[in-house]
Amino acid sequence: MSLTLKQLRYFVAAANQASVSKAAQALSISQSAVTExxxxxxxxLGVQLFIRQPxxxxxxxxxxxxxxxxxxILAEVxxxxxxxxxxxHRVTGRxxxxxxxxxxxxxxSDVLSRYRRLNPDVDVTAVEDTAEYLEHLIIGGELDVAVMVTSxxxxxxxxxxxxLEVSSFRLWLPIDHPLNRQQSIALSDVADEQLIVLDVDEMEQEAVKLLSAFGKRPRIAFRTRSVxxxxxxxxxxxxxxxxxDLVYRPWSLEGDRIHSRDVSGTLPVVQVGLIWRRGSAISDAAREFVAVAQAQHEVKQR
Amino acid sequence: MSLTLKQLRYFVAAANQASVSKAAQALSISQSAVTExxxxxxxxLGVQLFIRQPxxxxxxxxxxxxxxxxxxILAEVxxxxxxxxxxxHRVTGRxxxxxxxxxxxxxxSDVLSRYRRLNPDVDVTAVEDTAEYLEHLIIGGELDVAVMVTSxxxxxxxxxxxxLEVSSFRLWLPIDHPLNRQQSIALSDVADEQLIVLDVDEMEQEAVKLLSAFGKRPRIAFRTRSVxxxxxxxxxxxxxxxxxDLVYRPWSLEGDRIHSRDVSGTLPVVQVGLIWRRGSAISDAAREFVAVAQAQHEVKQR
DNA sequence: GGTCGGTATCGGTTTTTCCGAACGAAAACC
DNA sequence: GGTTTTCGTTCGGAAAAACCGATACCGACC
Known part of the structure; x- marks a missing residue:
């Protein structure tokens, strides 16, 4: 046999849900079909894709x-x-x-590289700034679309x-951290820890707000703008x-492992998405961008 | 039903051969399977992909x-x-x-965009120059790989x-050109025509050499470096x-149609490919580039 | 008008996919 | 410590699909 799109769809679903049976449910299909x-x-592929755990x-x-x-591949399809x-019709413009x-x-980065390949005749420019200022530029008509935290x-x-993406807060730990041995981690456990905070897109306020609920002031060990x-x-x-979770990766640049754990209770989520100006007609080039981004998003969701 | 990789493979084959039955033969499969x-x-897709002709x-x-x-998509797969x-293992380097x-x-452009997405940690630089000078740079070790006419x-x-690609010379005509009414076109017919020559990669010499065989000097109406x-x-x-044929497209920028016709007798072919220095060890980044290019090539061939 | 080169259609067959039930194994629960 | 729960896997049979070969068809070419 050779590779099939169906296999890829099932695989993506299983990876998202971290479970064969949940994936099968989401796909309205039997578990055995997904397993096989x-x-x-x-x-x-000659490669093990999952570690089966009880x-x-x-x-x-x-x-x-x-x-x-x-x-x-699925996004491309x-x-x-x-x-x-x-x-x-080929889209042109700016x-x-x-x-x-x-x-x-x-x-x-993902969306843009695909967009440029699909619409080589569109002149794309991108500016990086704070969410607040981006909104200002959108409303002023200086930007067509912005990608940012929309929560x-x-x-x-x-x-x-x-x-485009809903991502919930999780706790990042070094692999040998004591909290890792606990079955469940409460927010109050975290309040005693030294905290590394990311100083972009209001991630800091969000984290500090969460922890301040416990009366103590969070102990911030380091503040940086680099993930x-x-x-x-x-x-x-x-x-x-x-x-x-969006920015979580299991390894650091140096190759050291990082764990990501759920914290008991409901942590807030951030929504990442696209914004554009309400009311005014959206250009073809911008509409295409929204469509490309959505296609990628939908594929991931499965 | 939904889209299948098999359908794409058959479609690509049929498009290449401009024939269902030839494609079926190339795929060692029955003709009806390809048709269906x-x-x-x-x-x-809700789109007609081919015009069936007798x-x-x-x-x-x-x-x-x-x-x-x-x-x-197939290349990505x-x-x-x-x-x-x-x-x-992730490839790094230059x-x-x-x-x-x-x-x-x-x-x-195709190969490179795919390569960059697959190997984001590789620092890519590209220079554009004549084939002759590129060879020089390769031998001198200043370039790892070059993409050029290797004939x-x-x-x-x-x-x-x-x-990577073998492409034979063909004749480009405006849609209403008298020669279009002939069933077959000989090289001698072309010798009387006004010629537009492309002044890059020795395309000019090649075309002129072909036509000079008829004693007359070809009538060059225009010489440009832009396809x-x-x-x-x-x-x-x-x-x-x-x-x-490699650079043929059925429409000009203005949307006017262009025809491409075979010329009777065997016209020479150009081979486009990759070159690198013989003997010296090739870097990981370069080997990857060759592999990506080959994958794309093989997919196209089908 | 007949042949030739090609595509579309159709019944029958083979292959693939899918399902449901049974199985097994580790964790969770009492 | 045994039982239940929750998963993933395995397996036989059923459904669906892909495939084949033969045949019908259609326009160009002679």
């Missing part, structure tokens, strides 16, 4: 890497059908994008938005961090 | 556009399996590429090469052109 598709995929599955590093490819079905420093690396927009009534720095600091034991 | 797969694909099929503009997507099967002005737009290398013994200009000039009736 993934098994087939693994034997075809309580679900966790993806292997190789699986993680293949997952990126699988999502990319979605775009191909969309473009073909819509009719074949597109002015805005990003925040957080979304630039973790959301925009707390300041001028919601003047803006239209589309959620990579947070990872390195957490990995080497300088402290723990509360950040959206 | 393509029909299914068309009804799924003497084979020609691809529609929508089909042409979808073909690019299909090839891109090939790379995903290759990377997964090979094991998951890659110095060389291109000629012809290969930059028509060959490199007539000057220093073949010092270089290793890998063919787009050639297309526009041909479309508006300023002359005809002899160029490799």
């Amino acid at each position: 598709a993934i098994k087939e995929l693994e034997s075809y 309580r679900g599955m966790t993806i292997t590093p190789e699986g993680q890497q293949f997952l990126r490819h699988a999502i990319s 979605a775009n191909a059908t969309r473009v073909a079905s819509a009719g074949a 597109l002015n994008l805005g990003v925040t420093s957080l979304t630039a690396g973790y959301v925009l 707390n927009l300041r001028n919601a009534q003047a803006l239209q938005s589309e959620i 990579e720095a947070v990872r390195s600091l957490v990995a080497t034991g300088a402290g723990v961090a509360l950040l959206p | 797969a393509i029909k299914e694909l068309e009804s799924y 003497r084979g099929m020609t691809i529609t503009p929508e089909g042409q556009q979808f073909l690019r997507h299909a090839i891109s 090939a790379n995903a399996t290759r990377v997964a099967s090979a094991g998951a 890659l110095n590429l060389g291109v000629t002005s012809l290969t930059a737009g028509y060959v490199l 007539n290398l000057r220093n073949a013994q010092a270089l290793q090469s890998e063919i 787009e200009a050639v297309r526009s000039l041909v479309a508006t009736g300023a002359g005809v052109a002899l160029l490799p």
Whole structure:
């Protein structure tokens, strides 16, 4: 046999849900079908994609890497059908994008590279700034679309938005941290820890607000604007961090492992999405951008 | 039903061969299977991909556009399996590429965008120059790999090469040109025409050499370094052109139609490929580049 | 008008996919 | 410490799909 799109879809679903049965449910299909598709995929690639555990599955590093490819392929397929079905006029013109420093690396890069390949005749420019200023530029008509955290927009009534990704806060720990031995971690446990905070996109306020509920002032060990720095600091034991799952990666640049754990109780979520000006007609180039981003988003959700 | 990789493979084959039955033969499969797969694909997309003619099929503009997507998807799939099967180490380092002005737009751009996405940690630089000078830079170790016409290398013994694409010369005509009414066109017919020549990568010498065989000196109406200009000039009736099929597109920038016709007798072919220095160890980053380019090439061939 | 080169259609067969039930294994629960 | 719960896997049979070969069909070419 050879590789099948169906296998990729099932694989992505299973990876998202970290469970064969949940994936099967989401796909409205039987568990055994998913199991067999993934098994087939693994034997075809000659790589183990998941580690089966009694309580679900966790993806292997190789699986993680293949997952990126699988999502990319499915997104490409979605775009191909969309473009073909819509009719074949080439979009030209100019597109002015805005990003925040957080979304630039973790959301925009994928979408943008695909967009440029699909619409080579569009002149794309992107500026990076704070969420607040991006809103200002959108409303002023200087930007067409911005990619940013949309959970707390300041001028919601003047803006239209589309959620691309919902990501909940989780706790990052070095692999040998004492809290790792607890089955469940409460927010109050975290309040006693040294904290590494990320000083972009209001991530700091969010984390501090969470912890301040316990009366004590959070102990901030380090404040940085670089996610990579947070990872390195957490990995080497300088402290723990509360950040959206979106930016989590299991390894730091130096190769040290990082764990990400749920905190009991409901932690807030951040919504990352697109915004554009409400009311005014949106350009073809901008509409295409929204569509490309949505296609990628939908594929990931499965 | 939903879209299938198998459908894409069959479609690409049929598009390449401009024939269902030839494609079936190439795929070692029955003709009806290919017919049905393509029909299914068309009804799924809601777009007609081919115009059926008594003497084979020609691809529609929508089909042409979808073909690019299909090839891109298949190439992505090939790379995903290759990377997964090979094991998951990220390639880093630097890659110095060389291109000629012809290969930059028509060959490199696709491969390079895919390469950058697959290997974000590699620092890529590219220089554009003449084939002769690129060879010099390769031998001197200043470039790792070059993408160029490899039909007539000057220093073949010092270089290793890998063919990516073989493209034969064809005649470009405006749609209403008298020669279009002839069933077959001889080279001697062309010798009387006004010629538009492309002044890059020795395309001019090649075309002139072909026509000089008839004693007369070819009538060169225009000499330009831009393929787009050639297309526009041909479309508006300023002359005809002899160029490799690789750079043919059915429309000029202005939207005017151009025909491409075989010339009876065997016209020479140009080989476009990669070259690198023979003997010296090739870097990981360069090997990856060769592999990505090959994957794309193989997909197209089907 | 017949042949030739090609595509579309159709019944029958093979292969693939899917389901549901049974199985097994580790964690959670009492 | 045993039982229950929750998963993932395995397996036989059923449903669906892909494939094949033969045949019908259609326009160009002679």
